[in-house]
Amino acid sequence: xxxxxxxxxxxxxxxxxxxxxxxxxxxxxxxxxxxxxxxxxxxxxxxxxxxxxxxxxxxxxxxxxxxxxxxxxxxxxxxxxxxxxxxxxxxxxxxxxxxxxxxxxxxxxxxxxxxxxxxxxxxxxxxxxxxxxxxxxxxxxxxxxxxxxxxxxxxxxxxxxxxxxxxxxxxxxxxxxxxxxxxxxxxxxxxxxxxxxxxxxxxxxxxxxxxxxxxxxxxxxxxxxxxxxxxxxxxxxxxxxxxxxxxxxxxxxxxxxxxxxxxxxxxxxxxxxxxxxxxxxxxxxxxxxxxxxxxxxxxxxxxxxxxxxxxxxx
Numbered sequence: 202x203x204x205x206x207x208x209x210x211x212x213x214x215x216x217x218x219x220x221x222x223x224x225x226x227x228x229x230x231x232x233x234x235x236x237x238x239x240x241x242x243x244x245x246x247x248x249x250x251x252x253x254x255x256x257x258x259x260x261x262x263x264x265x266x267x268x269x270x271x272x273x274x275x276x277x278x279x280x281x282x283x284x285x286x287x288x289x290x291x292x293x294x295x296x297x298x299x300x301x302x303x304x305x306x307x308x309x310x311x312x313x314x315x316x317x318x319x320x321x322x323x324x325x326x327x328x329x330x331x332x333x334x335x336x337x338x339x340x341x342x343x344x345x346x347x348x349x350x351x352x353x354x355x356x357x358x359x360x361x362x363x364x365x366x367x368x369x370x371x372x373x374x375x376x377x378x379x380x381x382x383x384x385x386x387x388x389x390x391x392x393x394x395x396x397x398x399x400x401x402x403x404x405x406x407x408x409x410x411x412x413x414x415x416x417x418x419x420x421x422x423x424x425x426x427x428x429x430x431x432x433x434x435x436x437x438x439x440x441x442x443x444x445x446x447x448x449x450x451x452x453x454x455x456x457x458x459x460x461x462x463x464x465x466x467x468x469x470x471x472x473x474x475x476x477x478x479x480x481x482x483x484x485x486x487x488x489x490x491x492x493x494x495x496x497x498x499x500x501x502x503x504x505x506x507x508x509x510x511x512x513x514x515x
Contacts, residue, residue, distance in 0.1 A: 251486040271486035281470060281487065288466045291447040294380040296440050302388045304433065307395035308421055323396075326389025334450035341382050342455065345369055369455060372463040379451060394436065395429055402428035431512035438506060438514055442499030445491045467491050 313319040347365040449468040456464035475484025506513040
């Protein structure tokens with residue numbers, strides 16, 4: 202083999218050569234790529250409404266361009282600042298409670314030795330994930346009802362309260378209700394990922410720790426938790442990238458005039474101004490702000506994890 206042939210054989214392959222060599226993978230991923238382009242990127246054209254006084258009856262060329270007028274309005278609007286506070290608060294509560302409860306439940310299930318009991322608990326815990334938020338909201342409203350509500354009846358039976366509490370009429374309870382409902386619905390589903398990560402830990406580490414005299418809690422702290430740290434960091438980064446996604450269905454279906462100041466989120470704000478009032482430009486600006494902040498926080502969390510030497514997405 203000549204020197205030129207060796208040089209040609211060892212040169213890096215071009216993009217088209219790699220594409221041809223992996224054409225089966227390309228054809229398999231093509232439908233998903235097209236789906237993302239059509240339903241995620243093409244609609245971004247609608248963001249232009251945020252810079253217009255958009256009128257549905259006019260063509261694109263006849264729309265009036267107003268620059269960043271609607272973004273300036275957002276940050277001077279008391280209602281938007283209020284829903285921004287609510288969104289951040291409920292998102293932080295959901296993220297914190299969701300992480301802690303999922304990790305704790307995964308650690309507890311990993312220590313269960315009876316396989317049947319472990320499977321029953323795991324199945325019961327993740328079944329609520331498959332219920333729609335409409336059904337979940339109906340259950341929550343029924344449980345918290347002042348008339349024959351299970352929560353009020355139970356607390357009165359224990360003597361903790363003397364009369365039924367108006368749970369869904371007191372603003373101070375609403376964020377806690379949202380956090381508790383989110384945990385009940387999603388904790389089992391979130392636990393599956395951590396259990397899968399725990400299964401990947403080398404069993405000989407536990408055997409060595411047991412020989413060294415480590416008890417159960419020491420093995421969890423020094424082996425299990427470090428073993429799933431990379432998974433925890435990846436999911437944390439992804440959750441930070443959804444910091445302004447506090448939810449919509451639960452808040453919208455449980456809200457009423459008495460708790461509206463603490464229940465409305467950015468998604469409800471977009472719905473109210475976009476569909477109910479017909480101000481599509483303001484609604485688009487609010488939605489655009491939410492997505493830009495989420496993407497920015499995702500890159501910031503990934504950069505921070507890199508600086509700290511932790512696992513990261515990119």
